[in-house]
Amino acid sequence: MTIESKLDTLQEQLNTVCELLQMTINILNTKKAVSKFLNKSEKTIDNYIKNNTFIKGKHYFINENNRIEFIPFAIVDFKKNPQYKLKILEDKDNVQKEKVIEVSSTTSKILKGIV
Numbered sequence: 001m002t003i004e005s006k007l008d009t010l011q012e013q014l015n016t017v018c019e020l021l022q023m024t025i026n027i028l029n030t031k032k033a034v035s036k037f038l039n040k041s042e043k044t045i046d047n048y049i050k051n052n053t054f055i056k057g058k059h060y061f062i063n064e065n066n067r068i069e070f071i072p073f074a075i076v077d078f079k080k081n082p083q084y085k086l087k088i089l090e091d092k093d094n095v096q097k098e099k100v101i102e103v104s105s106t107t108s109k110i111l112k113g114i115v
Contacts, residue, residue: 025072025073025076026072027072028070028072028075028076029069029070029071029072030069030070031045031046031068031070033070034070034075037075037079038075038078038079049068054070054078058071058074059071059074059075059078060074081105082105
């Protein structure tokens with residue numbers, strides 16, 4: 001077997017894997033599928049939407065039936081590159097102010113282990 005034929009075989013296999021991956025990713029448009037893929041509860045997905053961890057127009061959109069539909073490639077990107085936000089609430093003169101600090105994925109994993 002020549003190198004060219006080996007490369008052609010590899011290219012065919014890669015194309016097949018890419019097609020299978022695209023078919024798999026396309027099912028990530030419901031809350032249930034996203035929660036299973038991210039290994040989070042559906043309530044956590046609701047919280048991600050509520051606190052803008054998932055951004056409308058980037059991670060999800062409202063479809064013609066007025067339902068939330070997720071954008072599969074953005075969900076995969078979210079899993080590969082998580083940008084968790086740490087919220088710090090300050091109570092000064094009974095007025096709460098919210099600070100949002102973005103932390104790296106390593107730091108967020110450490111903090112999730114502590115909390």
